[in-house]
Amino acid sequence: xxxxxxxxxxxxxxxxxxxxxxxxxxxxxxxxxxxxxxxxxxxxxxxxxxxxxxxxxxxxxxxxxxxxxxxxxxxxxxxxxxxxxxxxxxxxxxxxxxxxxxxxxxxxxxxxxxxxxxxxxxxxxxxxxxxxxxxxxxxxxxxxxxxxxxxxxxxxxxxxxxxxxxxxxxxxxxxxxxxxxxxxxxxxxxxxxxxxxxxxxxxxxxxxxxxxxxxxxxxxxxxxxxxxxxxxxxxxxxxxxxxxxxxxxxxxxxxxxxxxxxxxxxxxxxxxxxxxxxxxxxxxxxxxxxxxxxxxxxxxxxxxxxxxxxxxxxxxxxxxxxxxxxxxxxxxxxxxxxxx
Amino acid sequence: xxxxxxxxxxxxxxxxxxxxxxxxxxxxxxxxxxxxxxxxxxxxxxxxxxxxxxxxxxxxxxxxxxxxxxxxxxxxxxxxxxxxxxxxxxxxxxxxxxxxxxxxxxxxxxxxxxxxxxxxxxxxxxxxxxxxxxxxxxxxxxxxxxxxxxxxxxxxxxxxxxxxxxxxxxxxxxxxxxxxxxxxxxxxxxxxxxxxxxxxxxxxxxxxxxxxxxxxxxxxxxxxxxxxxxxxxxxxxxxxxxxxxxxxxxxxxxxxxxxxxxxxxxxxxxxxxxxxxxxxxxxxxxxxxxxxxxxxxxxxxxxxxxxxxxxxxxxxxxxxxxxxxxxxxxxxxxxxxxxx
DNA sequence: ATTTAAATTGCAATCGATTGCAGTTATAAG
DNA sequence: CTTATAACTGCAATCGATTGCAATTTAAAT
Numbered sequence: 001x002x003x004x005x006x007x008x009x010x011x012x013x014x015x016x017x018x019x020x021x022x023x024x025x026x027x028x029x030x031x032x033x034x035x036x037x038x039x040x041x042x043x044x045x046x047x048x049x050x051x052x053x054x055x056x057x058x059x060x061x062x063x064x065x066x067x068x069x070x071x072x073x074x075x076x077x078x079x080x081x082x083x084x085x086x087x088x089x090x091x092x093x094x095x096x097x098x099x100x101x102x103x104x105x106x107x108x109x110x111x112x113x114x115x116x117x118x119x120x121x122x123x124x125x126x127x128x129x130x131x132x133x134x135x136x137x138x139x140x141x142x143x144x145x146x147x148x149x150x151x152x153x154x155x156x157x158x159x160x161x162x163x164x165x166x167x168x169x170x171x172x173x174x175x176x177x178x179x180x181x182x183x184x185x186x187x188x189x190x191x192x193x194x195x196x197x198x199x200x201x202x203x204x205x206x207x208x209x210x211x212x213x214x215x216x217x218x219x220x221x222x223x224x225x226x227x228x229x230x231x232x233x234x235x236x237x238x239x240x241x242x243x244x245x246x247x248x249x250x251x252x253x254x255x256x257x258x259x260x261x262x263x264x265x266x267x268x269x270x271x272x273x274x275x276x277x278x279x280x281x282x283x284x285x286x287x288x289x290x291x292x293x294x295x296x297x298x299x300x301x302x303x304x305x306x307x308x309x310x311x312x313x314x315x316x317x318x319x320x321x322x323x324x325x326x327x328x329x330x331x332x333x334x335x336x337x338x339x340x
Numbered sequence: 341x342x343x344x345x346x347x348x349x350x351x352x353x354x355x356x357x358x359x360x361x362x363x364x365x366x367x368x369x370x371x372x373x374x375x376x377x378x379x380x381x382x383x384x385x386x387x388x389x390x391x392x393x394x395x396x397x398x399x400x401x402x403x404x405x406x407x408x409x410x411x412x413x414x415x416x417x418x419x420x421x422x423x424x425x426x427x428x429x430x431x432x433x434x435x436x437x438x439x440x441x442x443x444x445x446x447x448x449x450x451x452x453x454x455x456x457x458x459x460x461x462x463x464x465x466x467x468x469x470x471x472x473x474x475x476x477x478x479x480x481x482x483x484x485x486x487x488x489x490x491x492x493x494x495x496x497x498x499x500x501x502x503x504x505x506x507x508x509x510x511x512x513x514x515x516x517x518x519x520x521x522x523x524x525x526x527x528x529x530x531x532x533x534x535x536x537x538x539x540x541x542x543x544x545x546x547x548x549x550x551x552x553x554x555x556x557x558x559x560x561x562x563x564x565x566x567x568x569x570x571x572x573x574x575x576x577x578x579x580x581x582x583x584x585x586x587x588x589x590x591x592x593x594x595x596x597x598x599x600x601x602x603x604x605x606x607x608x609x610x611x612x613x614x615x616x617x618x619x620x621x622x623x624x625x626x627x628x629x630x631x632x633x634x635x636x637x638x639x640x641x642x643x644x645x646x647x648x649x650x651x652x653x654x655x656x657x658x659x660x661x662x663x664x665x666x667x668x669x670x671x672x673x674x675x676x677x678x679x680x
Numbered sequence: 681a682t683t684t685a686a687a688t689t690g691c692a693a694t695c696g697a698t699t700g701c702a703g704t705t706a707t708a709a710g
Numbered sequence: 711c712t713t714a715t716a717a718c719t720g721c722a723a724t725c726g727a728t729t730g731c732a733a734t735t736t737a738a739a740t
Contacts, residue, residue: 009696018719051457056399056695057696060698060725075423080415083420087414087439098439115436261627284624288629359689361690361729365728393725397728399696399726401727686738689732689733694728708715
């Protein structure tokens with residue numbers, strides 16, 4: 001709240017006895033201004049300690065050079081990697097990045113979307129919350145032609161660019177790997193099926209099973225929110241089954257961890273008695289005992305790609321490209337939990 | 341870039357045949373507007389699908405309701421926890437959070453600071469990069485009375501609020517705990533001593549030792565960059581000592597992990613043969629076998645505190661409170677690696 | 681019914697940069 | 711030394727909300 005008033009383009013104009021419009025053009029590198037004048041203006045701006053009032057410019061141009069990011073939870077390795085990638089590209093293109101977390105809460109997600117909309121972000125990048133089933137709050141953006149890119153948890157019904165990992169083949173590879181290592185009665189702890197990623201992982205799982213002629217036992221399929229405690233409940237239920245699994249494909253590393261810890265307490269050995277594969281390659285998965293085999297998702301690269309697409313879209317001002325769905329490759333990382 | 345023009349307060353005013361100023365006041369809940377008029381205006385705003393043009397308001401009021409955050413690296417558990425805490429408080433107070441990472445690069449840090457300044461963020465929260473030794477880029481903010489809060493890596497010479505953790509007592513408690521569990525020949529794997537936090541942890545260690553009348557053997561003090569491989573080298577060296585340690589206080593969890601894994605390979609049992617305590621409470625420390633006793637740094641709470649202080653400062657508009665240095669308590673988390 | 685104070689509402693300037701269009705100056709061609 | 715063209719520069723409106731102050735209406739008191 002400095003009392004000393006900021007210098008404006010008018011101050012520069014007055015000092016040099018020229019018009020503010022010329023100053024504005026010079027400072028924006030408009031080639032229509034002569035080199036002499038430009039240099040003069042730049043020097044004077046420097047001397048007077050001029051700082052552009054971006055708010056005034058934003059207001060006038062209706063652009064904010066800001067990207068909004070909505071995601072479930074910042075404090076999570078995959079998501080913070082994505083943010084890191086977004087920020088990297090945004091920064092290189094002169095965009096600011098505003099981040100808000102929905103905590104997987106639908107109301108909050110809606111409010112964030114509205115705030116971003118009111119704040120006139122130039123575009124948004126979204127990964128939806130677990131509870132999100134309606135997309136009205138996001139439709140606003142696509143209707144108003146505000147560029148929108150989804151990543152990871154996408155809404156198929158909204159026309160927009162989408163960056164996803166190949167969840168299907170991740171699920172397929174994970175399951176195939178379990179089968180290769182002797183898994184026959186394979187269970188799956190999956191996420192909520194309103195999210196496409198979990199549908200796809202499940203599909204991959206099922207296809208790998210049937211490819212090998214293995215039956216998919218419905219009682220071995222559990223879907224929940226994939227938290228630590230959800231995982232614990234799931235593994236408990238699986239082990240109470242008359243048909244106990246000899247392998248489990250978990251839709252994230254957290255539930256894989258829950259399973260490992262629960263089984264350890266019960267004296268059941270991983271991988272000797274039960275094989276386990278997780279998903280996401282959380283940092284802890286490498287150092288747990290046994291270390292967790294998992295599917296790597298290239299978070300940073302996804303963020304870069306999402307920001308890249310979004311900024312291209314923003315710059316193309318309405319001449320929207322056909323919407324793309326970019327599928328990033330996943331990679332199976334084989335560790336101890338799945339190899340006998 | 342919707343072509344259909346947005347409705348403004350003038351549209352509402354025209355519709356109701358009243359002045360735009362009244363509309364503005366009503367929409368801002370200014371009590372000077374009669375309840376009847378307010379209700380009418382609110383209804384009409386709703387009907388016309390009015391959305392405030394925040395850019396216009398920002399421009400006029402010179403406030404952006406935005407907090408800038410500068411930190412070394414987003415994709416790191418401690419920092420993303422802090423961001424999460426900042427975002428939490430900011431959101432509750434109606435502030436947006438803009439984040440940029442310096443990657444520990446001084447030039448980038450400077451450019452980010454300038455961008456934030458030009459973008460007129462209402463305040464900034466900073467953790468400085470490793471290379472940062474000059475503070476001119478930040479001094480700008482304190483001179484212009486833009487509220488500024490440091491966390492973690494602070495610049496002592498700049499007058500501002502600072503949020504740090506109590507590294508000294510963390511080191512002290514960790515060491516004391518090792519002693520209580522029978523440690524006598526206690527080693528320390530520490531970080532570079534040019535960073536205050538590692539000095540403090542070392543001090544805590546030393547004081548706890550001398551308090552119990554235990555000698556500090558210089559050959560049992562190792563300082564490095566605390567990476568996985570640094571940790572492995574350190575534990576190797578310690579175990580080659582004629583005087584082998586029976587307990588180790590590691591300045592982070594990563595080196596504690598290195599030690600545990602190395603010792604496991606050598607058939608030396610933790611905690612039976614050697615006690616270990618780490619620092620930071622990285623997510624993996626809980627799930628390793630044996631789980632690592634450690635010092636919790638309340639990242640989320642630090643973020644909350646920082647945002648809280650910053651927003652208070654912003655709201656107090658220049659009547660700055662005396663600058664505080666808030667030392668967040670650390671907490672010893674006792675797990676398997678340190679208890680026989 | 682008249683006066684006075686209080687409660688509302690409106691007027692108009694303002695924030696600082698951008699930009700279409702008009703006006704002016706420099707440059708080149710004849 | 712004109713004249714035509716290109717190269718610059720300036721004028722003035724504009725974006726939408728906010729706010730001090732003046733004007734008007736309403737309510738209360740006499």
